Amino acid sequence: xxxxxxxxxxxxxxxxxxxxxxxxxxxxxxxxxxxxxxxxxxxxxxxxxxxxxxxxxxxxxxxxxxxxxxxxxxxxxxxxxxxxxxxxxxxxxxxxxxxxxxxxxxxxxxxxxxxxxxxxxxxxxxxxxxxxxxxxxxxxxxxxxxxxxxxxxxxxxxxxxxxxxxxxxxxxxxxxxxxxxxxxxxxxxxxxxxxxxxxxxxxxxxxxxxxxxxxxxxxxxxxxxxxxxxxxxxxxxxxxxxxxxxxxxxxxxxxxxxxxxxxxxxxxxxxxxxxxxxxxxxxxxxxxxxxxxxxxxxxxxxxxxxxxxxxxxxxxxxxxxxxxxxxxxxxxxxxxxxxxxxxxxxxxxxxxxxxxxxxxxxxxxxxxxxxxxxxxxxxxxxxxxxxxxxxxxxxxxxxxxxxxxxxxxxxxxxxxxxxxxxxxxxxxxxxxxxxxxxxxxxxxxxxxxxxxxxxxxxxxxxxxxxxxxxxxxxxxxxxxxxxxxxx
Ligand SMILES: NCCCC=O
Numbered sequence: 509x510x511x512x513x514x515x516x517x518x519x520x521x522x523x524x525x526x527x528x529x530x531x532x533x534x535x536x537x538x539x540x541x542x543x544x545x546x547x548x549x550x551x552x553x554x555x556x557x558x559x560x561x562x563x564x565x566x567x568x569x570x571x572x573x574x575x576x577x578x579x580x581x582x583x584x585x586x587x588x589x590x591x592x593x594x595x596x597x598x599x600x601x602x603x604x605x606x607x608x609x610x611x612x613x614x615x616x617x618x619x620x621x622x623x624x625x626x627x628x629x630x631x632x633x634x635x636x637x638x639x640x641x642x643x644x645x646x647x648x649x650x651x652x653x654x655x656x657x658x659x660x661x662x663x664x665x666x667x668x669x670x671x672x673x674x675x676x677x678x679x680x681x682x683x684x685x686x687x688x689x690x691x692x693x694x695x696x697x698x699x700x701x702x703x704x705x706x707x708x709x710x711x712x713x714x715x716x717x718x719x720x721x722x723x724x725x726x727x728x729x730x731x732x733x734x735x736x737x738x739x740x741x742x743x744x745x746x747x748x749x750x751x752x753x754x755x756x757x758x759x760x761x762x763x764x765x766x767x768x769x770x771x772x773x774x775x776x777x778x779x780x781x782x783x784x785x786x787x788x789x790x791x792x793x794x795x796x797x798x799x800x801x802x803x804x805x806x807x808x809x810x811x812x813x814x815x816x817x818x819x820x821x822x823x824x825x826x827x828x829x830x831x832x833x834x835x836x837x838x839x840x841x842x843x844x845x846x847x848x849x850x851x852x853x854x855x856x857x858x859x860x861x862x863x864x865x866x867x868x869x870x871x872x873x874x875x876x877x878x879x880x881x882x883x884x885x886x887x888x889x890x891x892x893x894x895x896x897x898x899x900x901x902x903x904x905x906x907x908x909x910x911x912x913x914x915x916x917x918x919x920x921x922x923x924x925x926x927x928x929x930x931x932x933x934x935x936x937x938x939x940x941x942x943x944x945x946x947x948x949x950x951x952x953x954x955x956x957x958x959x960x961x962x963x964x965x966x967x968x969x970x971x972x973x974x975x976x977x978x979x980x981x982x983x984x985x986x987x988x989x990x991x992x993x994x995x
Contacts, residue, residue: 742764
């Protein structure tokens, strides 16, 4: 099948089932971060394009909302099947757009995405509400769970495809219509997803305008969030972007769903199995070049095993490979863009004198945006690299004395998305899972996720959940209907 990608290398908006250039013809260049070369252009959408997409989604909403859930389920199940059938196209688009290792997109991204779409297909038929009944004499109360309306969704560049799935699947399952904007650095796979979903909608007799893709930059995102049509704005991105969205959405009290940054602490006690912990933490710190809001980035290790642990982490880093998309031995590819490379380099250049680079610390090669697996030890709680999200293949290490100090430092950042604790002591693990102020606490593991469980943080990591029944409910509203029994 010829796709938008294969045909043109010109990525356009997908509105009401049609590929459209931005109304004013503007485009941005799309760069392959593995080569640093431009390989496509994408529409740079402005107000007229956002208006068109919102009008399409608004017009499609009543019919989509009024379908019985089983019909929406059929659509989502077919989308999941189509993702499997067209997996190689999706993998190629994602890999070229992000420089991701092809084998890892195939094994680590496609299967969970397909599973997540199927999970939400099921969730469409499992709407929750309190039992209907007489809570006041002579009056029956019932709960209706309804879609919110048009959803404006802004996806990030670290997992463009999977984050699009986390947004469109619960939204569509619940009966909402969607306008989604991929990052301006990674529009390719989302445009292809637009085509796939549009085809499925049409094949099953529904309007293609249920799902619309608008390409563009931050300004396009701002226009979407401030637009009068959507009832909800959902964004995965930086804290800065999330705060701007919350502020814009506050102007007309839109519902907001924010999945922002992370700075996951990895608390390693002296009784842990060091070899296993190092192996798992390295993968969880370097996978996707550390560009993961739950990455195992901030290791806190008990002082009695500190030196041994750091030496093992440094050895694991030296053995971890980054490189070409078709090399099956690499764990991760390049950073996503030149700006991100500059940001990661900046954190390393500004390290304080008391920090020690145990491994890596430099760009790899002179083509593309690759960065070496890095371990930095000797850090203090107030250091910039401890407090801020690096979003690169950098693991920091601090040495703690006891449980109280570990807890204080683990919680002592503005982020609160994910964390892990490593110990053989069950009671300590359970104490720590209560004390760690994060949306997820892993015990003796770090980074796995499942469709059935929520993903989302506290504090400046945002609010609202992705995945799970909680994520599904975020895309619904609850209405109370009360009826007199006297006619
Ligand atoms: N491991 C998936 C994390 C999603 C956000 O970065």
